[in-house]
Amino acid sequence: MEDHVEIRAGEEAQPPAPPKDGGAAPGEKPEGASGAKVVDRRRRYGEDGGAAQAEAAEAPRTVPTYVEQLERKVAVAEEKLKEHVERLNKESADFRARQERELERRTLEARKRVVSAFLPIAEDLGRAVAAASAPAAGDAAEGLIEGVRLIQGRFSQELAAQGVVPIAAVGERFDPSLHEALMTKEVTDPSLDGVVVEELGQGYRLGDEVIRPSRVAVGKLRAGEAAPGS
Structure with missing residues (x-):
């Protein structure tokens, strides 16, 4: 706002006369004097006046926008943290499962090695029982046969207890x-073609x-015989 001085019509602007002895102080009109009347219409604003209020009203309100930005950043960070935790939990579960x-x-492999070492003994016991049970053995071998049978039965029970069948x-x-x-045996029965007919081990x-695996002899249909389903 521009400062201006208004001079009323019919009056001529004159510089203020210097004070005389007993005269009026500066800014006061002496008695009987004629001259221009100065009216100061400049607006004055105090330190807390309208100008400061106008500037405050025109300033953008950035505080709520900044808080919203922070809230969005926090939400994104929380979502990323949640995904990271879920991924770690899944990886940990997969690692434990593996x-x-x-x-x-490894436990199964160790058990297989242990059990494999006892299998020849079980087979030897079986052969001993079979030999002692032959008719040529006579009654003298009956006690031996019974003892071997007991050993064989006990050994088989121990194998079964370990899950070996x-x-x-x-x-x-x-x-x-x-x-x-290990071999094939010729058969005349079509139903025995491709079937295990003897166990060798x-x-x-x-x-x-x-x-x-069981070591076996497999039946093979004699040439000229009708195969099953033909």
Whole structure:
């Protein structure tokens, strides 16, 4: 706002006369004097006046916007932290599962090695029982036969307690995952073609793992005979 001085019409502006002895002080009109009347219409604002209020009203309100930005950043950071924690939990669970599977595998392998060392003994006992049971052995071998049978039965019980079970062979259709074919035998019955007809060595299984396949003879249909389903 521009400061201005208004001079009323019909009056001539004159400089203020210097004070005389006994005269009026500066800014006061002496008695009987004529001259211009000065009116000061400048607006004055105090330190807490309208100008400061106008500037405050025109200033942008940045505080709420800044707080909102901080809140958005915090929300994004929390979401990232949540995803990171979930990923760590999943990785930890997967690691524990892998460790458990590896431990089970190693335990099974150790049990297989231990059990495999006893299998020849079980077979030898079986052969001894078979030899002693032959008619030529006579009554003198009856006590030996009974003792060997007891040992064989006890040994089989110990194997079963460890989860070792014999693999069924004779009468079963040949399965390369369970049986090892050492020979074939000619058969005339079409139903025996491809079937285990003789067990030459007992096979054993520990759980779902085959420790040793059964060694078997597999039936083979004689040439000229009708195959099953033909």
